[in-house]
Amino acid sequence: MKNLIEDVTCAGCYCACDDIRIETDGQQILEVQTSCAQGQDWFERAGTTDQLSPQIQGKPVSQNEAIARAVELIQKAQSPLVAGLSQTSTDAQRAAIALADHIGATIDTTAAAVTRALQQAGEATCTLGEVRSRADLIIYWGAAELLNNANHQQSLVANSSEVARKIIAMGGECSQQTDFIDECIQVESQRELEVIWQLRALLKGVDLAETEPVGIAESELQSLVSQLKQCKYIVFFTGPEFKQGPLAHRKLEALSLLIKEIQSERRCHSITVPAFGETKGAENVLAWQTGYAAAVNFAPGFPRYSPGEYHASRLLEQLEVDLCILTGGNPLVGLTEQAVQNLKRVPVIQIGPVLSSEFQPEVFLPAGITGIHFPGSMYRYDGTPLPLRGFLSTVQNSEAEVLKQINNSL
Ligand code: SF4
Secondary structure, eight states: OEEEEEEEEOOSSTTOOOEEEEEOOSSSSSEEEOOOOHHHHHHGGGGGGOOOOOTTTTTEOHHHHEEEEEEEHHHHHHEEEEEEEEEEEEEEEEHHHHHHHHHHEEEOOSOOOHHHHHHHHOOOOOOHHHHHHHHSSEEEEEEEEHHHHHHHHHOOSSSTTTTOOOEEEETTTTEEEEEOOOOOEEEEGHHHHHHHHHHHHTTTTOOOOTSSSSSOHHHHHHHHHHHHHOOSSEEEEEEOTTSSSSTHHHHHOOOOHHHHHHHTTSEEEEEEEOTOOOOHHHHHHHHHHSSSSOOOOEEEEEEEEEETTTHHHHHHHTTTTTTEEHHHHHHTOOOOHHHHHHTSSOOOOEEEOOSSSSOOSSEEEEEOTTTTTBBBBEEEETOOEEOOOSOOOOOOHHHHHHHHHHHHHO
């Protein structure tokens, strides 16, 4: 019998669209009503997870044998790393943190630069609902994918026609491709930090008349300052292009200080946006479990935070780990190319609904998908937790259950 399920949440990316319509026959998904190709792919994955079996070095084994081998690897490891944590549920993230704590591992999300900046300068943020209802100036800085995401554009359509809003796109490769954008401001990627300081100086009333602006045309700098002064509620969406480079955390710190300056007379917030295919939330869970949002090491028996030292990509690049436990539906996202290459040189335990083709895990433990097979929750990119439904049956366990099985067997 066909069954139409309304308002299903998609956990395929940080947007967590919660208005998807799904038609099922109780056993499988027949139709996904969304225009988003990535969302279609995410739901279609549900048709493949039941065929996955536990593996050791690529050979099918029983679940108990795979768990026993995972436990053996963990017991031998001196310096394990827990990574991934994207496209997974809050419960699985909690279970991954509990395992890292138990075995004295390092655990890292992909948000080290953001975390580093926000630990220094703080973050004034808001929900998408506030952006939709109140923002009269929205600035997308290095967030081209979000800007062009039709679902996101739709989510900002205000209920009231009274909200007159201007939308500005900023960044190194900025082009006015859609009607959604009112203005496009080109900024040299290498000079973004200086552009933020110039904006802050002008807002503070510092006279820069004798100084030639760098990284941005003078007319655009002045126009932006006057718009920042005229608007009442300003929101910056900072995307992955803004967070690139070794100075990413400095740019985010500078932006936080600029936002504080703007807030002295009007409301201003920022929302950091991950790369497409990534989800946000692991940093929230890590923060309320350990006090730190990324790059946490449990080796001394308590959580230590050091974003430079305990960055997952750096640890893998330098081969400073002797075991890697990867979780989530998109476990390699956020890792550098070299780090992914080095996964061929350390034993890997992979837990999740997909088997990576880029390396051969020593142990693979399949899992069903929270949001399709299991209920749970996830965080949207504005920090709002959303419920996930389970509406199909599966032969697999959830990621959280597999992680708990390993933890309980140690
Ligand atoms: S934009 Fe993201 S959350 Fe929304 S349907 Fe597409 S993949 Fe899913």
